[in-house]
Amino acid sequence: MRTEVPVAIAVISGFIILIAHFFNIAPIQAAATHLQDWGILIAAFAIVVSAANLLMVHIGRLSNQREEAWKKVNSVIVIGLFLATAVTGVISRDHHVFNWLYDRIMLPLGVTFVSMNMFYLVTAAFRAFRAQSLEASLLLGAGIIVLLGNAPVVEAFVPWFSKAATWVMGAPNMAAQRGLMIGAAIGAVQTGLRVICGLDRSYL
Amino acid sequence: MGAAPNDNTGKKGISRQFMYLLTVLAILLPLVFPVGMPVSVTPWVEKGYQHVEKLNPGDKVLISFDYSASGAADIHPAAEAIFKHLMDKDVKVITVAFVAEGNRFPGMLMSAWEEQGKVYGEDFIHLGFLSGHETGLAALFADIPGAAPVDSRGNPVTSYPIMDGVKTVADCKMFIGLSGGNPGPQQYVRQLEPYQGVEIFTACTAAIAPTVEPYLASGQIVGLVGGLKGAAEYETVMGYAGKASANMDAQSFAHLLVIGFIVAGNIIHFTSKKNEGN
Known part of the structure; x- marks a missing residue:
């Protein structure tokens, strides 16, 4: 069952999306739209999982007694900025602190990183x-x-x-x-x- | 850093530090003392401009901001120029981002235009970030209010006048994809194929611009703004000099420097090979 059920889901989903692309059948179109919406949700959850993983890695580094001091400082910066962006981003989708962090830190760092090439x-x-x-x-x-x-x-x-x-x-x-x-x-x-x-x- | 076996840098060639110094000077000096060389407009930028020019006031356009902070230097000047063109023509603009970092860029452009009298929700709206890349594209194109029920300010999208009569991407005259990778032109063409009436215009990094050529030749994409040079061309055809035009001198001299190093590297390599033979 651990193999058959996922394979059946993949096969049925694939057929629905394929049929919806070539034929305008209302129930199939509706099902394809639902599947695509689920795809967006699954991808959104993947972002949450990756954010949680990032946080866990850096918290683990802080609690490790043998870790080098500069790595701990790096982790403190990462966790601090992570919490600042996450909290302000949740409070408001257009929070001025979130925008400031992006415009004044993220954007210059990103452009600088590529410029090094x-x-x-x-x-x-x-x-x-x-x-x-x-x-x-x-x-x-x-x-x-x-x-x-x-x-x-x-x-x-x-x-x-x-x-x-x-x-x-x-x-x-x-x-x-x-x-x-x-x-x-x-x-x-x-x-x-x-x-x-x-x-x-x-x-x- | 270890040197490669055929490394010309160091004692026999040019030191790495000297190369870095020349690079800094080649980029910095033209920025401080601009030369202001004229920029010629390539056919695909001209065609893209002409297609935007044909839009009527009130027509709706969907723009996707699919580039991150690292790609901003290459694409954002194009985004500014195209957005200005649309605003000048009173075209209604709906924006979205399929890359999380791209979510901030529409807000930057819109706040500047709001100061000039344009109204959020009437002249433009930002639907926010939609995850799932190509799946997100397909879902949004099929049902815009369904895939993005609230905008970037947290309000229902259907509460804004700009969204009246907008159900699918077919209700927009044009889709403009600003891409730094994935999703990019290939994904746009694939997912917009069922909506034949919607023109696709794209601006992308110079690195992925060569991959767009087949779609331009087939007519599936009507115009291409490739990298900073493309943005400078778009500014030129619009008749103003913006950020891209200002940076063109630096890019020109950087290109010349790279070619100079290629030539110098080859001369040193073949000269030393000849000497070894003797």
């Missing part, structure tokens, strides 16, 4: 991007054209770079993307059919 990018460009074979040379050429085509300072002096970059994106890139998409779509259809037919039970 630039330093890795320049060292990687210097160390790893080599024209050692025909394929690597083509990749290098295409990359340089797209990079230069997206730099207005270059466009101002060599206008055709922008057109060349548009061609690289619209011709070879699109052909490759289409191949990837069609391959992935065939794989998705196969996986979907296997789940709906109860042959793929990897989710158990």
Whole structure:
């Protein structure tokens, strides 16, 4: 029963969503809408579980006598900010403290974190991007054209770079993307059919 | 950090610290002393602009803010430009977020426009965050008040005039997806396929912009604003210089620096290989 019931739920749910996509049958459409609403609820519960897990990990670290001091300080900051955002977020969906925490801490930190990639990018460009074979040379050429085509300072002096970059994106890139998409779509259809037919039970 | 076997940094090449210093200068100097190079507009930004331009005052548009704080530098300038365009045309805007961190961005834009006389609930509304990614998309498109019964301010969405006559996404003229990953253009196209009358316009990070090309060519997506450059193009076609245009000089010089390092790396690599051969 521990296997059959989840598989039956997956098979029935899959069929309902599939039929609702192709046929306009009122009871099936209603059932599909309910299933999708349940999907949203399950995902929301997953967020709650992950938040609880984060809290438990850091509380555990604080109670561990052998943990290093700086890690405990880090955990105190995480727990403090977690509680501040959670409490203000529950009090009001548009609480000024919640918004301040997001605008003044979360947003600058997020942007800074991604900006750090630039330093890795320049060292990687210097160390790893080599024209050692025909394929690597083509990749290098295409990359340089797209990079230069997206730099207005270059466009101002060599206008055709922008057109060349548009061609690289619209011709070879699109052909490759289409191949990837069609391959992935065939794989998705196969996986979907296997789940709906109860042959793929990897989710158990 | 250990050096890679073919590492040119260090004694034989350019030190990592010097590269970092050049990177900082290449980005910082154009921000302090802007050059103000003209930005040319690519076809897909122009087409997206034209489709928004065709909207009539009072038409309804659904915008999804699916990017996090880390993607904000790349996408938020585009969101500002497109939102400004819609507000200038008196289009009614319904916003939602399928990424938790994206939930804050509509509020930022709306509060700025409220100071300029636009009214929340009449000119725009934010439905809040909806979990479930693609499942959330499908549920919202099929039944907007059902999937999001209360807005970001905690009131029933049906109590606002902007929501009159809005049941499904088919009641909106256009869907604009602002994406930093998942859900993204592929998910939008998949879930909007049954609603043929709704045009899809997307703004996404420069990293995922190449994946949108097939959908643009097929007409399933009517326009694309790719990354900060795309946002600067959208500002250009709208006839104003915003945040994206201001940052274009820094991006240009950063691109040139990366190419300079690629060329220098190759020259050093092949020169040292030749010397080893001799």
